[in-house]
Amino acid sequence: MTVGALSGCSPDTLIGSPRRTEANPRNLLLIMVDDLNDWVTALGDHPQVTAPHIKALAASGTSFANAHAQAPICGPSRASLFSGLYPAQTGIYGQIKDAQLGPAVSAVSPTLLLPQYLRSHGYYTAGRGKVSHQGGQEGMFDEYHPRLPENGDYGPKPEGRFKWDSDKTHTDWGAWPDADEKMIDHITASWGAEFLQQEHEQPFLLALGFVRPHVPWYVPQKWLDMFPLDTIELPQIRANDLGDVPKAGRDLAAVPQMPTLEWAMENKEWRPIMQAYLASIAFVDHCVGMVLESLSTSAHAENTLICLASDNGYHLGEKQRFAKMSLWERSTRVPLMFAGPGIRQQVITDPVGLIDIYPTAIDILGLPANTENAGRSLAPVLTQGKALPIEPQLSVYGEGNYAVIDPNHRYIRYADGSEELYDLRKDPNEWVNLANDQSLASVKDRLRAYIPANPRSDVTIGR
Template sequence: MGVKNLFLTGCATSLISLNLFSQDKPNILFIAIDDLNDFVNCMNGAIRAHTPNIDRLAKQGTLFTNAHCQAPISGPSRACIMTGLYPSETGNYLQVNDDNIKRSNKKAGESVFMADYFENYGYKTMAVGKIFHNGDGANSFDEYGGRFDWFGPKPTERINYDPAKLPHKSGSTQTDWGAYPEHDSLMTDYKVAEWAVSKINSNFDKPFFLAVGFLRPHVPWYVPQKWFDMFPVEEIKTPPYLPDDFNDIPDFAKRVADAPMMPTTEELIKSGEWKDVIQAYLACIAFVDAQVGKVLDALEKSKYVNNTIVVLWSDHGYHLGEKNRFSKQALWER
């Protein structure tokens, strides 16, 4: 799934058709996962990750298997989701902060963020982690828990991949992979889940909209060793790959695909690291699925369980060797 959204709802009612004028307004638990492709087990992708918690959510609700993002990069995709407008309408094609989305043109300026919409109908709005691409979420929600250590923690030196040390690479990237840190509790997403759980266990005098933004499996692919151990390298499958796949695409598409700081499939085949990268990506998915599970478990044990709609989505997918690339930013579907 190069660019498909994973979009699940925890009940059969679509969020779009939600009647906010009803007296018994449901709470909304809005879960975002960065760079998640169709390796999620219930999506039946070319490779299957270990995602029991996302899978159980899919079984309880509606699974959208043909929902596509409007731009295969975080900024415009998230702006689209949070405003309901296409990038072509807002003019947002790059990695914009939440407070800059409405400055691009008149239509964008008149848009209503999703959280504001719920607030206008009497909801308490809360968020933690990555919901918009960047910016201070405190400007967009009644209460914001922060992003903690952003994409960290990170080791003092890269573990497996450093384009600065490769003569044929240029540009910067967070791309790297390896077992780090030692404990889950040091991970940003662990802290995001803990904050979300604390809110679910709180008392509110009004319905709530709670947005929970997880970072993994966004690079760097660092998670503790136990998550890597779930996917032995010798059992890893690789996705379909054609060495001449660029031959039939236009020059502009080739320029988009040329990410000079990123590894290519050919390079990782030669170095023997292709399966290592996929292992790291799968490990990150398994880790973030466990954090999703903590939040879902808290909801199921709470007094809000029978009056909460759960939505889970990703801003876009990610290539793991297909089309000779390890990145996003290409509007392509298997």
């Protein structure tokens, strides 16, 4: 999937006659989960994950076990998903304020953001929680409820830190607060569940953004108790894993504000961190379950398309780090699943991207295609079981740094030209950099061709 030139259509061409039939779902429930890594995919990458509601949702429809974010950080990933454009097209490589999202996109394309596009076709659009990076820009939804000021960005916080004292990151972990009802995700889920119980004359988009398992990993004690420390299985690591990573790669992935694996091991905090992350997954799964249970008992159960996705992955010790913001597998690979009327029960292992959500959703809803979308509709896979041509996925972190992922390899090229190449069949942990193996030069050449030749300059610098 290459990043091509914009088609240059006018806004008028985005509005067409809906081709919805009785077989099409009427509504879209979009669930965004923040920093949920690939442990909950159908491949089951961590055996102790407790997420029965997300698991059941995946089993009821199509789960993409090899889905990737177009950027391994919240802002540009969500900007790409909602605009349907690659970061290289918009120049959004870093965090961006909601008020600047629309202008940044309109500077390069007449496209509408996904909620706006649906509204242009008669949808009522409602959202709550962290939907875009800061929630929902003005005019993005008919009805949007921001995170409550008393809860802060990521939920209620104690007066001080429990474990990690750095004002440059939200990172910390521990038991807080004392009740689920005080958690911002529980408030979001309750509101979403109530929305689904109401009658709606118009078709609707309901977008719910859950913040766990984003840091700080605070949840009530009962969720931590589900994962006794002495039973937790730690990820596999390799000593000197970064020894064959070029300096540009080490520098790009350096997150001095976050704990290092060395620190976590010396201070016996690796298992507590893992416990808090697993507990945060279990808690957010409970919140997702509240919404899905409400939908199942509502009048909308049989005519609502469900899409659940995460905006990026997260390292929990792999590559000696506790962070996202890298071009390795754990940062870019994310859960992505669709369920609802007409969606087949299957697991797809071909690579896809979050950029495919926009064209896929409007296709399944029976709306005309937005010709500005850079992704492709996965509807033939979801509804008919058809195989689509395999297209490598592109992820970018910072201007000029790209990862290209196909079913067998991950190729990374940094802005200075240095490279990494991993054989994902033999080396799923990405421990052995094969970039200097001359026998694989043709593989690098093939994947390198997917890197855009004329990317837009970074418009987020200084914002």
